[in-house]
Amino acid sequence: MRLDNLKLLDDRDAAVLDGLLANEAERVAGEIVQAERSPVDTTRILLSGWAIRYQTTRDGRRQILNFLLPGDTIGLYGALFRTSDSAVELITDCRLAEFPSDRLLQVFEESARLGAALCWLGGQDERFLEQQILRIGVMNATARIAHLLVELQRRLMNAGIAPAEAMTIPLTQKLIADALGLSAVHVNRCCRELEKQRLLETGPGVFTLLDPEGLKQACDYDVHFTRDDAIPADAAAKLGAEPEKRNRPSA
Amino acid sequence: MRLDNLKLLDDRDAAVLDGLLANEAERVAGEIVQAERSPVDTTRILLSGWAIRYQTTRDGRRQILNFLLPGDTIGLYGALFRTSDSAVELITDCRLAEFPSDRLLQVFEESARLGAALCWLGGQDERFLEQQILRIGVMNATARIAHLLVELQRRLMNAGIAPAEAMTIPLTQKLIADALGLSAVHVNRCCRELEKQRLLETGPGVFTLLDPEGLKQACDYDVHFTRDDAIPADAAAKLGAEPEKRNRPSA
């Protein structure tokens, strides 16, 4: 799991985390786990599968804000923002951990380090949004597609999915279009172009990355590279090396 | 200050917060407060003035990710992400509060509620990025401009700037262009159009909103409205607030 990467959890933190992950649910593709502009009281962590976070516009189009992969959170700020602007829909069958958003408030008091770890997940999400802005703001259609696919592959690997598996991405061209602010027709044309260059192969609902390095070149990926994959060890240490000694002033 | 709006700070929290805000600095317009892909060890809170957070591309263009207003943070996740992808440049003279990023780790242990408040700021930032994606992803040029201006006005008012003052926005057309993924020429044309409709007036480096309601209509603003302006009171209560000071006259 992605949270394991954090490397800042000791036994007590792990127990708290296990508590959060205790309640698992299986959901099927197509299910809308969180509706747009509706109250949020449940926070979820995606354990397996793919989902999208999106917002719809009055004219019926939708903008995908971010793709959610194993280890990503849904409604992380549920306790702090009572209504969600965005909706979340599962695009494959998924396994989810679910708990009341208010539980997070306790977590913050029980374990500052786990709290920090969850903030770290939130911060990652923010970085993904920044990449998304970069794609849509400054890149042309082909580069947007290449960039998105490379980012997703990278995130899959960080989530512990095997590199070989991570070459296969279960998205339709329509989903790509909704994410990148392009028409499905144009996405198709660009994909065919990338296929001609042997960078990519597509099937119905599947993208296969043939040449990740070539794709990176096609979009200057390294320029927009997000580096940190884990909380720095010294920060973890400063967050209470000896948990037993920690006398907290909480009631 | 925007943090006052949170309404969840008791005296002890306030003391911790005062500690963070103790070290003030005056900086002038044009200064780059944080460089791209460089280490972060200082976290800042903008007390007055305007700044931009942006990333540059290899071909010399830049994408503005977000505008920073009084109450916004710079390098909030400095302790958790040691390098910053984005740069921050002041676009007016600014007053900043500065403290070592590691201080935040202590804050998390000293006051879970203040920690939550800071997370809330982070979550707000994320919502602004989502709005930005919506603008760039699904709106045409004129609507993007109107939407951005309306959002900025709204944020100014939330930051405690008087409504009358908040009608005046100190940006150049080039900044708008860099934020919205448009050419400066086209931004100019769209602005002239909005001026013709008496929704807007522009001067060199200044936008004046003549008709905020009209601008909202021009971009379906309410559809993408972000609602929560403060941490919900019950969440604050659950974070260990003593009822002593917080006796509210509510029914």
Place this chain on the structure above:
DNA sequence: CGCTTCCTTGATTTATGTCAACGTGCGTGG
């Protein structure tokens, strides 16, 4: 005074959207 920054406008080009038609596989119900 001559720089620079910011804005303005017109002519032309280009990337992408829209419309339309068609193919394929796939599940469902008759």
Place this chain on the structure above:
DNA sequence: CCACGCACGTTGACATAAATCAAGGAAGCG
């Protein structure tokens, strides 16, 4: 089994929003 609808992808012809190129004006500033 077939027939049908449906989701997904493909391709061409055409329309259009926005970029680019070019030229110039107005204000601030050393």
